Amino acid sequence: MTDSNRPVQHAPSCDDDYQPDTLSVDAAWDRILQDITPVRGVERLPTRAALGRILAEDIHSTVNVPNSDNSAMDGYALRSGDLPTEGDTRLRVVGTVLAGHPYDQPLLPGECLRIMTGAPMPAGADTVIPQEKVERQDDLIRIDSAHRAGQDVRAAGEDLAIGDRVLAAGSRVGVAELGMLGSLGLVEVSCRRRIRVAYFSTGDELRSAGSALRPGDVYDSNRYTLHAVLTELGVEATDMGVVPDEPAAMEQAFADAAGFADAILTSGGVSVGEADFVKDIMRRLGEVGFWKIAMRPGRPLAFGKIGRARFFGMPGNPVSVVATWCQFVKPALRHLMGQTIRRPLSFRVRAAHDLRKRRGRTEFQRGILERSADGELLVRTTGGQGSGILSSVSLANCFIVLPHDADSAAAGEFVEVQPFHGVMG
Numbered sequence: 001m002t003d004s005n006r007p008v009q010h011a012p013s014c015d016d017d018y019q020p021d022t023l024s025v026d027a028a029w030d031r032i033l034q035d036i037t038p039v040r041g042v043e044r045l046p047t048r049a050a051l052g053r054i055l056a057e058d059i060h061s062t063v064n065v066p067n068s069d070n071s072a073m074d075g076y077a078l079r080s081g082d083l084p085t086e087g088d089t090r091l092r093v094v095g096t097v098l099a100g101h102p103y104d105q106p107l108l109p110g111e112c113l114r115i116m117t118g119a120p121m122p123a124g125a126d127t128v129i130p131q132e133k134v135e136r137q138d139d140l141i142r143i144d145s146a147h148r149a150g151q152d153v154r155a156a157g158e159d160l161a162i163g164d165r166v167l168a169a170g171s172r173v174g175v176a177e178l179g180m181l182g183s184l185g186l187v188e189v190s191c192r193r194r195i196r197v198a199y200f201s202t203g204d205e206l207r208s209a210g211s212a213l214r215p216g217d218v219y220d221s222n223r224y225t226l227h228a229v230l231t232e233l234g235v236e237a238t239d240m241g242v243v244p245d246e247p248a249a250m251e252q253a254f255a256d257a258a259g260f261a262d263a264i265l266t267s268g269g270v271s272v273g274e275a276d277f278v279k280d281i282m283r284r285l286g287e288v289g290f291w292k293i294a295m296r297p298g299r300p301l302a303f304g305k306i307g308r309a310r311f312f313g314m315p316g317n318p319v320s321v322v323a324t325w326c327q328f329v330k331p332a333l334r335h336l337m338g339q340t341i342r343r344p345l346s347f348r349v350r351a352a353h354d355l356r357k358r359r360g361r362t363e364f365q366r367g368i369l370e371r372s373a374d375g376e377l378l379v380r381t382t383g384g385q386g387s388g389i390l391s392s393v394s395l396a397n398c399f400i401v402l403p404h405d406a407d408s409a410a411a412g413e414f415v416e417v418q419p420f421h422g423v424m425g
C-alpha cells in the first residue's frame with residue numbers, strides 16, 4: 001500500500017488540533033489530488049465536440065488573429081503623415097474598402113479611403129478616423145487636428161499571434177475556448193477521453209420515484225443530485241440505482257461498478273456507527289480510507305480505490321452530498337479527467353447578521369449574497385443549516401466558508417464566500 005493509499009486515520013496531520021483522527025479540509029484536498037492520476041486516453045474530436053472536454057495538447061496559433069491590420073471602426077483610412085498638427089486639412093476619397101475585399105492600390109499622400117470595420121488596411125494607410133469625426137463633401141473629407149497617428153486600427157496578431165501558446169493542455173474547453181479554437185480555424189483537437197462514473201445510493205429506507213413511502217422512508221434525492229452534477233461535468237455517468245444495506249448486494253454493486261468505471265460514487269453508509277460490513281467489504285475489495293473531515297456538513301468521506309476505479313463514499317445526508325461534491329469530489333474528478341484545477345473562487349464580504357459556528361471544523365453554510373440598500377454586498381444565511389435541509393441549497397447562491405479555527409462571526413464581520421455560479425458557464 002502506498003503512503004497515499006493508507007487509511008488517513010493513521011496519517012496524522014498538524015491540522016488535527018481538536019480530534020487527532022480528523023482531517024482538515026485543506027489536508028483532505030491535497031491528499032485527494034496527490035493520490036489521483038489523470039486518465040491517459042486521448043481522442044481527436046471535431047472542434048465543436050470538444051465543448052466541455054479537457055484539452056490533451058497545447059494549442060499553438062498557426063495564424064495571426066486578426067490576420068492583417070484592419071479597421072476597428074467605420075470611417076476613413078489615411079496616412080498619419082497627412083494628419084494636421086493644427087487647424088484642419090482636406091483629403092480626397094479615392095475608393096471604398098469593405099471587410100473581405102482588400103484594396104489593391106497603395107494609398108498616396110493626400111488620399112484617403114472610405115473603410116468599414118474589419119476591412120484590411122490598404123498599403124500606406126496606418127490610421128482610421130471614425131466617420132462621425134469627419135465632414136464629407138463630395139469626394140473630399142475635412143479632418144481636424146484632434147486625432148492620433150495609428151488610431152482605430154487593429155494590429156495583425158493583436159489577439160493571437162502565430163506561434164503563441166493560446167491554450168494549455170489541461171484547459172477545459174468552455175465558451176471562450178471554443179470560440180478561440182474556432183478563430184484559429186482548427187477542424188479537430190485532441191482531448192482526454194471522457195471518464196466513466198458509476199453511482200448508487202445505499203439505504204433500506206430509500207424509495208425511488210413512483211413507489212409509495214412507508215413511515216420512515218424517504219425518496220432518494222441523492223441520485224438526482226448526482227445525475228445533475230455529473231451531467232454538468234460532462235462525464236459518462238451510469239446510475240446503478242439504490243442498493244440495500246445488505247453485504248451481498250453491496251459487494252455485488254461494487255464489483256459491477258469496478259468492472260467498467262473510472263470512478264464510483266456512493267452516498268450513505270459511511271457514518272460512524274454505520275453497519276460495519278460496509279467497511280469490511282470495502283477493505284476486502286479495495287484500498288479505502290474512512291476519513292473524518294473537520295467540516296460541516298459532510299464529515300465522513302470514504303476515499304480510495306476499488307479495483308482500478310477511484311472510490312468516493314459520500315455521506316447520505318443530501319446537503320452533505322452537495323458539500324462534499326463541491327469541495328472534494330468535483331475537483332477530484334476534474335483532476336482525473338486531466339483538467340488543471342484551481343481552488344474555487346472566493347472573496348470576503350460582510351455578514352448581514354451573526355453566523356453561529358463551532359471552532360475546530362470548516363463550515364460550509366448556505367448563504368445568499370445580495371446588495372444592501374446602499375449598494376454594499378452582504379451575505380446572510382438561508383436559515384436552518386441542518387444537513388438534511390436541501391432547500392437551503394436551492395435558496396442559496398453561495399457557500400459561506402467559515403474557517404476551521406474561527407468561532408461564530410458577528411454581524412458586520414468579513415466572511416469568505418464561494419459563489420455557486422459565475423456569469424459564464
Ligand code: AMP
Nearest residue numbers: 201219220221222268269271315316317
Ligand atoms: P447515512 O449516511 O446512510 O447514515 O444517511 C444519513 C441520512 O441521509 C439519513 O437520514 C438517510 O435517510 C439520508 N439519506 C441517505 N441517502 C439518501 C438519499 N439517497 N436521498 C435522500 N436521503 C438520504
Ligand code: MG
Nearest residue numbers: 203268269316
Ligand atoms: Mg444509510
